[in-house]
């Protein structure tokens with residue numbers, strides 16, 4: 094058991110006070126540590142190899158766990174909470190909307206959004222870069238999800254609801270008792286309001302799509318693809334309830350993470366002038382003054398390595414869970430049936446024996462592809478049957494934003510600003526105040 098357990102509260106105060114510090118401290122102990130959320134035990138897996146075992150090699154022994162159970166309240170019967178055959182079927186229906194080929198169709202619209210937003214910045218006027226990039230990520234996501242004329246109104250509503258939604262899910266997972274979900278405190282209130290807000294925003298867009306009689310053939314948005322998707326056994330399409338759940342699931346799973354990662358990306362760029370120089374040289378050389386396309390963005394090799402390294406060092410999903418499907422052993426530890434297991438990809442990627450100097454930001458560690466890392470060493474997008482469906486989309490979104498910004502601006506830290514890791518639903522770069530300085534080529 095982890096040290097510092099308090100009567101009734103267990104390890105909760107330590108986890109709430111400094112979640113990443115606390116989870117990190119466990120990595121120097123045994124491979125599995127018991128902590129207590131109030132009086133409720135939770136087993137923390139402290140190596141990526143054990144996580145890989147749960148997600149891949151012994152996946153049949155595990156179910157999704159408490160975070161997903163709490164998320165069900167808002168995610169309904171959507172992909173991210175489903176299990177077994179239903180999950181497999183639903184995943185097969187959604188996957189085609191997010192293939193590399195399909196996402197190429199969303200690029201043009203996303204480029205327009207990113208360029209408009211980056212062009213609106215004022216030279217020398219500080220930005221809350223965490224908020225700005227988070228917002229930009231949400232807008233890019235929303236623009237790919239909904240067709241243009243519906244995207245603006247829907248984005249505002251979805252943007253408002255999503256953070257409260259996600260923060261509520263994590264908080265409810267960590268409450269020591271279920272009755273706490275009913276307490277009239279801010280996080281619960283915001284969560285309760287966010288739920289109908291999100292549902293009605295998505296219902297409205299679906300109704301407008303139905304009214305406009307849009308199909309995948311005429312419209313390249315993700316929602317149009319989902320409306321056109323057919324279940325292979327039955328030949329049936331999703332009804333409006335299922336469509337709404339799937340859209341909400343995609344928003345919750347994917348709308349925040351690319352923007353959150355972008356904030357950390359620009360934070361690291363500002364800390365490493367040599368890396369920034371190489372990135373800018375590559376962007377100038379590969380893109381020149383050409384319009385941004387999937388083809389030229391995919392040729393940004395060094396910048397893509399920087400994204401990869403950002404996702405390793407600042408993995409946005411800092412807490413995930415699984416639940417033991419039976420009495421079992423994990424890393425030699427006995428976990429009872431229904432035991433909750435937590436893991437933090439953020440801390441584990443920083444504490445991985447497979448990397449030299451794992452806390453350093455070093456994009457070049459991804460250069461030598463002959464260095465074969467075990468599959469467990471890098472999994473910011475998860476792995477196995479629940480592996481992220483939005484991986485290609487997320488990377489493309491980030492490259493669009495990075496290119497649109499870096500062609501115009503250098504983002505330098507505002508003097509005196511201090512960045513702090515704040516794990517809300519995802520790992521936020523709080524306090525990231527940056528000043529946009531025009532690049533010579535763009536003036």
Ligand code: HEM
Nearest residue numbers: 173346347350351410473474475478479480481482483487
């Ligand atoms: C930087 C961006 C992102 C990161 C780091 C990320 C990370 C993850 C991780 C770790 C999982 C697995 C969770 C688990 O096993 O418990 C996951 C699942 C998922 N992600 Fe992402 N994600 C990102 C962006 C996106 C985007 C943009 C979308 C949608 C367009 C998306 C859609 C999904 C879906 C649908 C699942 C559930 C898949 C299933 O259960 O079959 N993600 N993601």
